[in-house]
Amino acid sequence: MREFGSHTLGRAVCDSVFSEMTKPFAHAISVTLAAHAAEIIVKARIAQEHPLLIFETLPKSTTTKDLLSIGELFEHGRTIMYADLPEILWAATGYRMKEAKRFVEFGKLRNMIMHLAIPEEDNAVETLRFAFEVVDPMLQDFWDDSVVAYAEMWDEVIASGGYLEEQLKTCGVTITDNTRKAIDERKNGTMHSK
Numbered sequence: 001m002r003e004f005g006s007h008t009l010g011r012a013v014c015d016s017v018f019s020e021m022t023k024p025f026a027h028a029i030s031v032t033l034a035a036h037a038a039e040i041i042v043k044a045r046i047a048q049e050h051p052l053l054i055f056e057t058l059p060k061s062t063t064t065k066d067l068l069s070i071g072e073l074f075e076h077g078r079t080i081m082y083a084d085l086p087e088i089l090w091a092a093t094g095y096r097m098k099e100a101k102r103f104v105e106f107g108k109l110r111n112m113i114m115h116l117a118i119p120e121e122d123n124a125v126e127t128l129r130f131a132f133e134v135v136d137p138m139l140q141d142f143w144d145d146s147v148v149a150y151a152e153m154w155d156e157v158i159a160s161g162g163y164l165e166e167q168l169k170t171c172g173v174t175i176t177d178n179t180r181k182a183i184d185e186r187k188n189g190t191m192h193s194k
Contacts, residue, residue: 001047005040006139008033009131010150014158016127017151017167027123028113034127035082035110038103038135042085045142046092053092056080082107095141099134106130125171132173140178148182159186 012033015026043054052058059068059076080088086100097103109126112119131147139145151158158164165183168175175183 001040001044005037006150009037009147011154013131013151014154016124017163028118030127031113031123032110034130035107039082042089049092054079102134128171128173132175146179146182159183
């Protein structure tokens with residue numbers, strides 16, 4: 001889960017950094033990818049405590065003759081809703097999501113795009129702010145990791161070529177000291193991606 005969520009977040013960052021000229025709707029899609037990635041990342045951290053903690057509804061003993069299996073979880077289980085994740089994360093791990101309100105609001109933006117329409121706002125900016133101000137600090141707190149390396153998996157020069165840094169500055173996105181260091185190391189050629 002952790003790797004899938006991190007790679008998905010990296011894809012969202014790449015789609016939000018570059019122009020939509022050759023990829024129509026890439027910026028709107030980046031919102032959906034970033035929200036999905038964040039959900040997976042938070043669930044991965046909760047599941048580290050115990051895998052069943054990510055479930056809101058578990059299979060009943062009456063639905064199977066055998067022990068609880070992954071197949072039963074897929075068939076009869078239901079995982080926690082996105083908006084409930086900040087509280088479940090806190091209850092399961094003690095970690096208080098610093099930007100819980102922004103986390104939930106971004107989920108609403110994702111739902112608007114998925115189920116209604118693409119809003120007129122700059123979706124690339126929203127994705128970058130969410131990825132770097134909300135999710136990247138959690139990646140660092142949980143696993144001493146950063147989205148920068150995962151974005152490089154989708155575009156190997158996004159950081160070293162200065163594209164990411166330029167967009168972060170243009171959009172007024174605040175980044176952590178660790179993320180600043182990761183970008184600088186890549187620009188200077190002193191670090192390679194994962």
